[in-house]
């Protein structure tokens with residue numbers, strides 16, 4: 374890999390408390406620490422950005438381009454940008470370049486088919502027991518690789534009170550859902566009253582056990598994580614939060630304080646990281662990021678392969694790079710610090726964990742495994758094990774119609790999962806005849822029966 378001619382080590386390093394770009398040097402602390410001031414003073418024009426960084430022609434082209442995904446950067450986050458190094462990982466995430474305009478094979482507007490998996494607008498019910506509830510399209514700053522750029526940033530796409538009500542109504546009548554992830558956009562930029570109202574309504578639904586919030590606000594604007602916000606959120610436990618962090622430089626002393634306030638409010642913190650070319654696609658950067666996250670009491674949860682979404686082509690890496698990164702994490706640091714690397718399958722296939730293969734071979738009674746060092750060992754399995762033998766409370770068995778998948782095959786619920794139209798294809802247009810008329814002959818004893 375050739376290093377960019379202007380790349381500096383300096384642009385990768387974490388910065389001290391109260392780092393401010395020259396432009397805001399004289400802003401009183403009270404204003405700087407006020408999240409409403411941060412929102413009001415975001416940068417979004419070429420003139421404003423040029424006051425903080427030395428824009429490259431490629432960046433100028435991106436900012437000027439018509440129809441580009443929304444640009445907005447909080448003064449706090451903009452202050453972390455290296456003004457002279459176009460490879461700065463903060464800069465690459467929020468300053469557009471002309472490369473966003475370059476189409477690529479497989480790109481889509483909604484690559485995860487979220488809108489197709491939404492029974493009502495903004496409520497994505499993809500997995501058996503949980504939903505993604507989009508409650509706003511607004512963010513504190515806008516990431517150039519946003520997977521939801523089809524709606525995010527556009528105030529006209531925001532959800533109406535009727536749509537909120539339809540989302541809540543779906544949840545009230547769907548007892549299968551026990552976990553709701555609030556996202557958007559970013560729920561923490563919403564008016565505190567509106568967010569509290571949504572949380573209150575969700576808590577009235579008895580079958581919803583866990584509420585989660587996905588947010589990048591603590592990174593873009595740690596000033597928003599006030600004591601008052603933490604107190605409000607703490608009313609709705611069990612409430613978890615997943616923060617989106619992509620580079621160690623994002624973890625400033627201010628961000629560490631914000632995480633600490635959330636943790637002290639009893640909110641378990643996890644992190645999500647998008648694997649991004651030029652930002653964090655190096656094993657050493659990811660190792661540093663994971664260690665820093667654990668240091669500030671955030672449990673690394675996912676690394677995502679970058680989605681095939683319009684505008685994000687130049688951020689994508691090979692999947693192999695993600696696997697190499699996982700190889701550099703597992704065993705090299707505590708399991709707490711090792712997230713799961715996933716490819717979110719285009720078309721709505723959902724998250725598929727991907728990683729190095731540790732199983733070398735397997736035979737009756739023995740499995741051969743390798744560790745991170747390359748040590749190959751054998752685990753001898755018990756010869757008298759025939760599976761679990763306890764009685765299970767029937768109410769613990771969850772109803773997940775149609776989604777038992779491969780686990781259903783293992784538990785003997787079905788013999789196979791076949792693609793749509795499989796039986797028709799294999800009948801080859803023939804009529805039922807004396808040998809294939811009776812389906813009982815293909816019913817294996819004890820499989821697929823109650």
Ligand code: SF4
Nearest residue numbers: 512515516519558589
């Ligand atoms: S914070 Fe999340 S929703 Fe907002 S622009 Fe970034 S990736 Fe998209």
